[in-house]
Amino acid sequence: MFSGFDFDVIERSLPYLFKEGMTFTLTLTAMAMAGGIVFGTLLAMARLSSIPMFNVPAATYVNLMRSVPLVLVIFWFYFLVPWIGGWIIGAREPIQVGAFWSSVITFTLFEAAYYAEIMRAGIQSIPRGQVSAGQALGLNYWQTMGFVVLPQAFRNMLPVLLTQTIILFQDTSLVYVLSITDFLGAAAKIAQRDGRLVEMYLFVAVVYFIISFSLSYGVKHLQQRIAIIR
């Protein structure tokens, strides 16, 4: 049944697919994860603050980002970031951000909203008495957060954070709407060029599946290993 197919095309394009495509996808995933978790944690702290000046903007931001389709955000940021960047540094012309940095910024800002909700749940899972104990020792807000609350919240939430990262890894394939050569983009280009759509898209699906599945398998094991003894 596969007689009409040419699976050699995969082997021939492997270096391109992985060296160009997968490198981009993984770099984007890693940077957006790091940025998203840092920004998301700050958002979560702001959202849990009792001061309206912090919690209202944070809640608005998170809800807005979570209500807009990712593709739209990608489009908007791709066209907006150069203008906003230019406006910030006071340049008259939009600055050149480039597809890569534009995607990093977009995904960081978008995923931060999701990481924020995870970290918010994590922070709230820490007993109030832990905060009291930190304060009673003379630690200030940032020290109590940094030494007592966040390390525990982060550890409690690590499996969920990683699961969100697996989703992020899959979501990065949406950058193909900007004609960026990520893993899917690279495969699409070969597929169009050689007219081997079925073979390439099958292969891409298998690769995404293997990576995502082994990551979630790893997360499950990690979950059992890192639990804090209480």
Place this chain on the structure above:
Amino acid sequence: MPMIEFKNVSKWYDRFQVLTNCTTKVEKGEVVVVCGPSGSGKSTLIKCVNGLEPFQSGELVVNGESVGAKETNLSQLRSKIGMVFQHFELFPHMTVTENLNLAQVNVLGRSVDEATAKSMMLLKRVGMEDHAPKFPGQLSGGQQQRVAIARGLAMDPIAMLFDEPTSALDPEMINEVLDVMVKLAQEGMTMMVVSHEMGFARKVAHRVIFMDRGEIVEDATKDDFFGKPRSERAVQFLSKILHH
């Protein structure tokens, strides 16, 4: 000048009043036991001392500083007052030594070596030196509470607050914690202790405060409180808890 002085301290949760015109004081070197039925506001009272619970009216002066005042640096004041909690509240992601070192290093600015030396000295004092590298989850309740006391002492506090330190413990572990507290009291530490351990109160307390419904009903020397309690409520309370 008293170490801790309450002047008409009142506190409300919305419209529910939890503390009503509380006035009392703790002198330097004095051990004061606060008792009373549950919900009487004794934990709230003690948590006002280091500002963990804000209050709405009255004045509370600790070591010459007004706790409720805006210009008071609460973190700095707290670092001078040790606190021991009902549920220990050790940091579960840190070893025993790290628990003791954390605030010494980050609040008092001691070097790690200096802090560790101090921690080991205190762990020895509470009989926990062998458990220094362990995590709190590997210790029994009584052991955790002794570590928590050492954590408070590591800051060289001018006073120690105890919020029901033995009420979450299994009966056979209560004494190991009380022994540490008795020793501390005998060494002259200023202590304010919320507790139902009347044996402890009889042994080391100078004064006993009895609270009911947010009010300080009785504030007497130990002998007066146990010998001739003046209020009907204190009599009832004592008969209930001393019955068996």
